[in-house]
Amino acid sequence: MNEKIADFLFPNIDKTPDYYEKMYPKRNLSDDAMVTRFGPSPTGFVHMGSLFGSFCDYIFAKQSGGVFYLRIEDTDQKRSIENGIDGIFNDLDAFEIVPDESARVGGDYGPYIQSERTEIYQTYVKDLIRRGLAYPCFLTEEEIKEIKEEQEILKTKLGIYGHYATDRDLSFDEIKEKIDNGEEYVIRLKSPGNPDKTIKIIDCIKGKIKFPEHNIDTILLKKDGTPTYHLAHAIDDHLMHTTHVIRGDEWVSSIPLHVQLFEVLGFERPEYAHTAPITKKDNGNIRKLSKRKDPEAKVSYYEEVGIPIDAVKLYLATILNSNFEEWYLNNQDKSIDDFTFTFDKMSVGGTLFDLDKLNNISKTYFSRKKAEDIYEETVGYCEKFDKSYAEVLKDNKDLMIAFLNIEKDGPRPRKDIAKYSDVKNEFSYAVDFMFEEENYSKLDSSKDYDIDMLERYIDIYNINDSKDEWFNRVKEFSINEGYSPNVKEYKNNPDKYKGHVGDVCEAIRVMTTGRDKSPDLYEILRILGKDKLRYRLELFRKYLNK
């Protein structure tokens, strides 16, 4: 009888599960190798939370000598957008999260796109029907809605189960008649669970979790014959031999269903690791990072604003394992690949996304980079997002590298750049025409500077001075101009002096850079040279006289 129903419902399915079991044999890997997968819907671009998940998958597979593969979960056409798959590959490429197997590079366990696996799912479902563990259900949307309303009034569990599962034991003739009448149907699991019993599972991250057994006749195949996530998950992760299912914790409540599906299908169950979401505080409420509301939820955002991918990865690593940050602080010469990540150091609750911290990590990242590398990377960034400045950089390569190199040596390199886009702002005074355009606009105009004194300073400036010689000369100059050579002395006798050496430096700095804060003045003067100083003096004179 069940055999008859199965054949009637799936006349074109001529294979059995056995066929696929043989087709996808166990992977030839060591016992502790982890097989992980990232299963995004092709909605165009990757969400920060998904990126975090795939980063996780990638790291655990890689460090255990296992396999990380990418499976496109496009069983819902409404969620798919054109070129959505490309978007996923692009974002993953940008972060160098490279799947060992995917729709692009292939692999022995494909197809890696769920919409191309329909026959596989139907084969297993046909077998389930044959074994009396699944059935066609003809309930209409309206009928289901009524059931739900009734259940809400009765305050009982929602869903199709028990006496609500009216189509559970339809005869072949009844089924045939309905289908001949053109009635649409889905295939439901004939759930064998007893909710009075509990199941226990150990999640790699959350630890022990207890649930009542699943007893709802969940939909396995939608009316168009495509599988729901649950069925596809069970079959794919079994056939592709996933050892660890790492996914967002919105799936925790589906565990009883999934456990049951693995049992019913006769599959060995993979380990589960449910990751906490990355959240954001919004008007006092904590919610998941949202692609629609939060620009920083989009992976492409970081590329656009110019935060280096490696800095973002460092941040992801610090929220992945709570002990990573301290380790990295003490092992500055090492990289993420050298750290051993574990599930038990993963956060169980949600993690608020901390842009301040990312910023700090990024500053540290820049401070450790060579000036030449920062230059090259910034050019690369600007060629994409700021073409005109890219040209400026290329025309002034040596000059820019010289500026980027200021205070790079020594144990405490400068930490003033957090993004590639900061370079333009921080060093706008480096290039003459930009300096002219800026024309001291960053200055607090209320202050007055002695332009004649500055002229006298340039006369005595010697580009060949060492740093000490330079500063001694500035001090000497200060005394001659009626300024105290050090701050303390000035503070003790403020009436004796016009100001102190710091004020002289400030005037020089303002004249040459158009701002009262800058990296080491000695270096800036040397890079610019005496002629440019004279030129800038004249610009400053014009500015002050206007």
Add this chain to the structure above:
RNA sequence: GGCCCGUUAGUCAAGUGGUUAAGACGCCACCCUCUCAAGGUGGAAUCACGGAUUCGAAUUCCGUACGGGCUACCA
């Protein structure tokens, strides 16, 4: 409503029955200093609440509150 999960400073967090309750980001002060950034030193700030177990609880148990998730022919 039902079922799960969680709650240590502003944020991320260490912690597994006895700790002065680590560390990082942020904040504040001071030092260094030609400014800023950095760096150094110090500081403010945390165990949601109530019971129980125990000589002793952030840690175990039970409640409560709050937060989050699920409760789709979406994933």
